[in-house]
Amino acid sequence: MELHITLEGRRDLIAQLYTQLREGIDSGRLAPGSQLPPSRLLAERLGISRKTVAEVYARLTYDNLLVGLVGKGTFVNVQTTSNRPTVPGEQLAGRAVLRQWREARMPMTQMLHSSVLAHDFLGGASSKNQFPEAGWRRCVLHALRQTGKARGVYSHPEGLPELRDAVARHIGFARGVRCGPQDLVISNGAQQALDLISRVLIEPGAAVVVEEPGYPPARLLFAALGARVVGVGVDEQGLKVSDIPDGTRLIYVTPSHQFPLGMPMSLARRHALLARALALGAIIIEDDYDCEFLYEGRPTPCLQSLDQHGLVAYVGTFSKTMLPELRLGYLVAPPALLNAVIAAKELVDRHTATLTQWALARFINDGFHIKHIRRCHELYASRRERIIQHFQGFLGEWFELVPATAGFHLAALCKRPFDIEKVISQARLVEVGVYSLASFAHFQPPRPGLLLGYGAIETLDIDIGLGRLLNILQRLK
The missing domain is CATH 1.10.10.10 (Winged helix-like DNA-binding domain superfamily/Winged helix DNA-binding domain)
Structure with a gap:
């Protein structure tokens, strides 16, 4: 240049x-x-x-x-400083919107990018050292050959037919989702799928229900698009459907593994939620973010498979089974939303990168994906059991685990009052990372407790980390 x-x-x-x-x-x-x-x-x-x-x-x-x-x-000269002229933010006509974005708290980002600790129970992170790099490399080489044959034009906004077919077969087999390739839109992670649904449904002041406590990036996204976000509490059966207010347009839930507490939504509550959505004319976003990892009991039907009226938008991601860096997710859109979502996808970014789409399609079709899930399932099951043993033992004096049958994190609620934030800060001093449930509540203070991820921590580090946590707690007596 x-x-x-x-x-x-x-x-x-x-x-x-x-x-x-x-x-x-x-x-x-x-x-x-x-x-x-x-x-x-x-x-x-x-x-x-x-x-x-x-x-x-x-x-x-x-x-x-x-x-x-x-x-x-x-x-x-690298010591040169820029004197680029700028208009003060408070003088801009859009200052109110800018202030909203500047002041948005991103607890998930802060958690993921905090200093690396030797014994870190980081939620949402998977076991990267289990990833089959050799198999993925073969799939990427296949993808390079496919893109080399392309005409050099933009691809399908809804995603490559080959990947949509592979994903439809996978989620139909693994989760009982009723869809064909024509119902799918490939997105840049689950977060973009949420954004696409929101863009075609939300207008300023529209009422959107989220779980409380819940997933902060979803709540922040809805609010940023002008929604009036309403937090509805959860109990042992999931979202309290009876508390969903009239006028609600969109309902966001994590029924298979409630985030962050972990309990699954009961079948009765799922039917009640579908009935309430039908009465409101509301769309339900079912975020099945770590649905592949089930450890106890029989799988509960996903909301999408129970839906008889086209009200459920099913969102999934490969960040938990593959790598978050790939930014690959998908949306099974109800018929009423499909064309609008595809138009929004094309307007926002044309399409997701075809190189990674070709590679993932080959990865799924050649069996690498399901084999990787099975390996991780066995590993996560053993780590989960190790954590449960600790909380059934001496840590049980301080915490009770929320019953959870899936995913790769657990929530532990305090059984008696103590300064949980002080415990967390002292744990970091001894290289133990545990995380407060308070970060996931917005509308009302939650019951104090911890989120414990076991996707990325090594099994041997669990004993050391929880042992050090117990020592800190015992010093509080």
Whole structure:
């Protein structure tokens, strides 16, 4: 890429060139560390003498804006600070919206990007060292061959037919979802699927129900799009359907493994939720985020398979079974929403990257995906059992586990009053990461407790981490 310089006429060439380069450096357009063209090449391109360019470079070097490195070239000084002019945020017409985005708290992001601890019970993280990299590499090479054959045009906004077919067969087999490839939209993670549904349903002031406590990114997304978000509490059977207010347009739930507490929604409560949604004319978003990992009892039918009226939008992700970095999710859209969601997807980002779509389709079709799930299921089951044993033992004096049959995190509620936040901070001092349930509540303070993820922590680290947690608790007596 050539350096953008424009000169007018033949007068004051040194001043013109100096002014443009200085403005480029001051504004940040020429970033610190950027290499400038050699004086001979720049002079040839601009049709001026090399002496003129050398003189300008010398002046900027004297002003400490450029630095010359012998044998390497001329560079923008890395110590240069940008003087790019800005309008204060409070003077902008859109200041109220900007303030809302600036002040949005992202507890999940803060949790995921906190300092790495030796014994970290991080929720939502999977066991990356179990991922079959060799098999995935083969699938990526296949994807490269497929994209090499493409015509160089944009792909289907709803996703590659090959991947939609593979996903439809997988979730039909594993979760009993009633759909065909034509009902699916491939998204950049489950979060984009939530965004697409919200875009086609939410207008300012629309009532949206979320679980309380619940998944903060969903609540924040709905609010950012102008919804009037209503938190409805949960009990041992899941969302309290009787508390859903009149006028609700959208209901977001995690029925298979309530986030963050973990209890599954009972079958009776599922039928009640479907009936309430029908009476309201509301759409239900069923977020089945870690549905593949079931450890006890028989699977409960997903809401989508029970739906007889086209009210459930089923959202899934490969972040839990594959890698979060891939950003691959999917949406089974009810017929009334499908075309609108596809239009929104095309408008937002055209389509999800086809390279990863081709690779994932091959990964599923060649059996790598189901084999990986089975390996992780066995590993997670053993880690889960180890945590349960600790809380049935000495930790049972302090906490009670919320009964959960699926996923790869557990919630532990405090049985007696103590400063849970102090315990969490002291645990971090001894390299133990446990997380407060308070981060997932917004509308009312939750019962104090901990979220304990076991997807990423090694099995041997569970004993050490929970042993250190017990020592901290015993010092409170």
